[in-house]
Amino acid sequence: xxxxxxxxxxxxxxxxxxxxxxxxxxxxxxxxxxxxxxxxxxxxxxxxxxxxxxxxxxxxxxxxxxxxxxxxxxxxxxxxxxxxxxxxxxxxxxxxxxxxxxxxxxxxxxxxxxxxxxxxxxxxxxxxxxxxxxxxxxxxxxxxxxxxxxxxxxxxxxxxxxxxxxxxxxxxxxxxxxxxxxxxxxxxxxxxxxxxxxxxxxxxxxxxxxxxxxxxxxxxxxx
Amino acid sequence: xxxxxxxxxxxxxxxxxxxxxxxxxxxxxxxxxxxxxxxxxxxxxxxxxxxxxxxxxxxxxxxxxxxxxxxxxxxxxxxxxxxxxxxxxxxxxxxxxxxxxxxxxxxxxxxxxxxxxxxxxxxxxxxxxxxxxxx
Numbered sequence: 001x002x003x004x005x006x007x008x009x010x011x012x013x014x015x016x017x018x019x020x021x022x023x024x025x026x027x028x029x030x031x032x033x034x035x036x037x038x039x040x041x042x043x044x045x046x047x048x049x050x051x052x053x054x055x056x057x058x059x060x061x062x063x064x065x066x067x068x069x070x071x072x073x074x075x076x077x078x079x080x081x082x083x084x085x086x087x088x089x090x091x092x093x094x095x096x097x098x099x100x101x102x103x104x105x106x107x108x109x110x111x112x113x114x115x116x117x118x119x120x121x122x123x124x125x126x127x128x129x130x131x132x133x134x135x136x137x138x139x140x141x142x143x144x145x146x147x148x149x150x151x152x153x154x155x156x157x158x159x160x161x162x163x164x165x166x167x168x169x170x171x172x173x174x175x176x177x178x179x180x181x182x183x184x185x186x187x188x189x190x191x192x193x194x195x196x197x198x199x200x201x202x203x204x205x206x207x208x209x210x211x212x213x214x215x216x217x218x219x220x221x222x223x
Numbered sequence: 224x225x226x227x228x229x230x231x232x233x234x235x236x237x238x239x240x241x242x243x244x245x246x247x248x249x250x251x252x253x254x255x256x257x258x259x260x261x262x263x264x265x266x267x268x269x270x271x272x273x274x275x276x277x278x279x280x281x282x283x284x285x286x287x288x289x290x291x292x293x294x295x296x297x298x299x300x301x302x303x304x305x306x307x308x309x310x311x312x313x314x315x316x317x318x319x320x321x322x323x324x325x326x327x328x329x330x331x332x333x334x335x336x337x338x339x340x341x342x343x344x345x346x347x348x349x350x351x352x353x354x355x356x357x358x
Binding site for chain 2: 048207
């Protein structure tokens with residue numbers, strides 16, 4: 001799922017400074033799971049903002065709402081009545097949700113409350129790690145289910161670099177070397193022979209974000 | 224000039240804080256005038272939001288009476304509380320609220336005297352800090 005972190009409090013206070021009544025819109029999907037922008041996290045941020053503004057002598061009224069998925073138009077549009085009552089929106093959903101609101105509410109200023117960070121996995125309670133970069137052409141079948149694009153600092157496709165030492169990466173010593181993980185898992189699966197096949201260079205300019213924003217169109221689903 | 228009478232919200236675990244409060248009441252010990260006791264089944268039931276909401280809604284200080292560590296009936300409730308109080312304090316620091324306005328105290332069922340002593344000391348401390356500027 002998409003992972004995010006709350007923006008610095010001072011930054012949020014700064015761009016909300018001109019406003020006296022806002023909507024804090026959370027999202028019930030990814031950012032709820034990573035405790036950045038769900039109903040609870042939104043309520044905490046709203047409470048903190050109200051107190052900070054009272055302390056500054058400039059009280060702010062904050063309405064709170066958390067659509068099930070802010071990035072889906074039918075849920076985002078549920079906010080129509082509430083957005084009509086406020087001067088601006090602080091969205092603590094990912095960047096996709098912020099842009100959905102911006103598209104549907106062109107007359108309203110929408111501010112992001114979180115920094116969207118990566119697509120990742122919950123590895124322990126309160127710990128999330130990057131797992132996918134949406135490169136556009138998945139090669140996990142060749143790498144024992146471990147992604148060298150997301151997890152190798154150099155995105156190497158055919159084995160580790162010389163900086164792999166004792167299973168750790170030279171860029172960040174606390175990070176596992178993706179290719180060590182790939183080797184170990186392939187070995188435990190009895191699939192080491194698969195690693196002798198050369199993985200061709202990725203077509204970054206065709207498959208990935210390098211060729212501009214991507215879209216998926218399913219003609220059969222269009223109405 | 225009237226003396227500032229700080230409002231204290233005290234969350235009390237039913238396994239420790241509530242019996243301690245009842246003992247203090249039975250012994251007719253002096254309690255703060257402006258005190259709101261909030262019983263909870265376990266201190267682990269207290270969410271970070273409850274702590275902030277108490278401050279937002281008018282408390283000058285918030286205390287939590289929880290069981291001693293490794294003595295939680297539900298094993299880790301008071302450990303979870305510790306993390307949440309720590310997180311609430313981080314948020315309070317961003318707002319500019321003093322850390323002393325939120326504190327955990329570990330008590331046992333028979334800590335009636337300690338219970339009131341803590342609260343009366345907290346009243347003195349909050350008087351020095353003054354009213355919560357964010358309420």
